[in-house]
Amino acid sequence: MTPTTPSTWAPTGHLAPSAQTPLAITNIRPYGEGTPVDVLIDRGTITAIGANLDTTGYQIIDGTDRVLLPGLVDMHVHLREPGREDTETILTGSRAAARGGFTAVFTMANTNPVTDQPIIAESVWAKGQRYNICDVHPVGSITKGLEGKTLTEFGMMKNSDAKVRMFSDDGKCVANPLLMRRAVEYAAGEDVLLAQHCEEPLLTEGACAHEGATAGRLGLTGWPRVAEEAIVVRDAIMQRDYKGRVHICHASTKGTVELVEWAKNHGCSITAEVTPHHLLLDDSRLETYDAVNKVNPPLRESTDARALQQALLDGIIDCVATDHAPHGEEDKACEFVSARPGMLGLETSLAIISKLFVETGRADWRFVAKVMSEKPAEITRLPGHGRPIEAGEPANLTIVDPDCSWTVKGDRLASKACNTPYEDMEFSAKVTHTILRGRITCADGQAADAVDTPAR
Numbered sequence: 225m226t227p228t229t230p231s232t233w234a235p236t237g238h239l240a241p242s243a244q245t246p247l248a249i250t251n252i253r254p255y256g257e258g259t260p261v262d263v264l265i266d267r268g269t270i271t272a273i274g275a276n277l278d279t280t281g282y283q284i285i286d287g288t289d290r291v292l293l294p295g296l297v298d299m300h301v302h303l304r305e306p307g308r309e310d311t312e313t314i315l316t317g318s319r320a321a322a323r324g325g326f327t328a329v330f331t332m333a334n335t336n337p338v339t340d341q342p343i344i345a346e347s348v349w350a351k352g353q354r355y356n357i358c359d360v361h362p363v364g365s366i367t368k369g370l371e372g373k374t375l376t377e378f379g380m381m382k383n384s385d386a387k388v389r390m391f392s393d394d395g396k397c398v399a400n401p402l403l404m405r406r407a408v409e410y411a412a413g414e415d416v417l418l419a420q421h422c423e424e425p426l427l428t429e430g431a432c433a434h435e436g437a438t439a440g441r442l443g444l445t446g447w448p449r450v451a452e453e454a455i456v457v458r459d460a461i462m463q464r465d466y467k468g469r470v471h472i473c474h475a476s477t478k479g480t481v482e483l484v485e486w487a488k489n490h491g492c493s494i495t496a497e498v499t500p501h502h503l504l505l506d507d508s509r510l511e512t513y514d515a516v517n518k519v520n521p522p523l524r525e526s527t528d529a530r531a532l533q534q535a536l537l538d539g540i541i542d543c544v545a546t547d548h549a550p551h552g553e554e555d556k557a558c559e560f561v562s563a564r565p566g567m568l569g570l571e572t573s574l575a576i577i578s579k580l581f582v583e584t585g586r587a588d589w590r591f592v593a594k595v596m597s598e599k600p601a602e603i604t605r606l607p608g609h610g611r612p613i614e615a616g617e618p619a620n621l622t623i624v625d626p627d628c629s630w631t632v633k634g635d636r637l638a639s640k641a642c643n644t645p646y647e648d649m650e651f652s653a654k655v656t657h658t659i660l661r662g663r664i665t666c667a668d669g670q671a672a673d674a675v676d677t678p679a680r
């Protein structure tokens with residue numbers, strides 16, 4: 225199962241830095257704090273931080289009025305390769321990630337074929353490393369073919385070249401409680417993370433919108449909160465009793481917040497993520513019947529969004545994950561009930577988190593670093609990412625212009641698809657540069673070319 229040609233599978237990302245010109249980011253404020261400093265980078269590592277450093281021979285990035293953050297980490301994206309390369313590829317998804325400030329992403333297993341064995345995971349990982357624009361970590365599926373019947377070989381995928389560290393049937397819930405129990409026990413033995421898409425399927429048959437007054441008025445079949453919350457509490461208790469690490473994908477309801485808080489206070493060692501769209505948007509968006517607003521779990525009510533915002537501030541919800549889900553025109557430009565759920569997220573998430581928390585004074589850039597970099601790296605036990613901005617640390621970094629004023633246009637995003645719910649919305653904060661192991665992967669808002677773009 226392991227490739228026999230190590231030279232072609234060697235991660236160029238780890239080899240490339242030695243050939244690079246050393247880099248200096250001048251006059252920049254790490255975490256938006258203190259007086260500006262210079263940050264020197266050589267061979268993929270931060271070598272010095274201080275005032276008025278000698279930058280002779282360095283390639284300069286002027287960081288004046290900008291904020292330096294650790295490279296962002298997204299533990300939930302869909303890059304669609306293999307299988308739906310017409311909507312996104314590892315290359316276009318990597319470029320979207322770099323433009324969004326991400327240095328590492330975890331791409332979900334619901335591809336075609338499903339990432340349920342080492343060879344597929346290794347192929348995804350190797351492509352990402354060859355492009356060298358973002359570390360693309362494949363998520364393995366929990367069940368073979370996402371069929372919810374037989375567990376995959378967690379150990380084999382973990383020990384493959386892809387080093388799969390997270391497993392999820394995302395898009396579908398592992399609804400069978402006995403199978404989930406076995407998965408949690410298996411995950412405990414292998415020390416891997418299970419990310420659950422919490423949706424009791426018997427409660428959401430035919431559903432396409434949040435079950436509430438809006439869906440009722442519009443005649444859309446409702447997706448009730450209990451379908452999520454029932455699985456959240458079940459799997460929290462599974463964690464407590466069978467010890468495998470359990471992570472809640474895309475928390476969407478006030479009740480989930482209350483249950484996660486209860487679980488954390490009662491010996492259940494779970495973690496949870498929230499998406500930018502569940503923090504910012506609500507089901508009033510459905511009034512237009514525009515399928516760009518269809519997502520799973522659905523946009524809830526404003527009370528849910530407010531509870532999720534507060535939970536992120538309080539640390540009840542651990543981190544932000546985008547659930548970046550590209551779809552082509554044919555899957556979105558159709559009637560609401562038959563459209564596929566999902567929306568783009570990689571290139572707009574930093575701007576949304578800044579808008580909701582930094583620009584309102586509710587939090588600072590340290591908080592953004594925590595929920596978009598440090599926590600997701602910690603939950604996924606990802607080395608080299610989400611690290612402090614200090615000399616000796618890997619140069620995985622993001623530079624933000626906090627006061628740039630830009631308008632979202634779907635057709636100008638790096639992603640292959642255009643299904644953004646933020647079309648024509650204005651934001652203030654924008655990623656200007658992203659740096660992966662000392663290599664600039666996004667400069668002045670534009671993603672770099674791949675180091676190696678193999679013919680497919």
Ligand SMILES: [Zn+2]
Pocket residue numbers: 394395396421473474520521
């Ligand atoms: Zn999901």
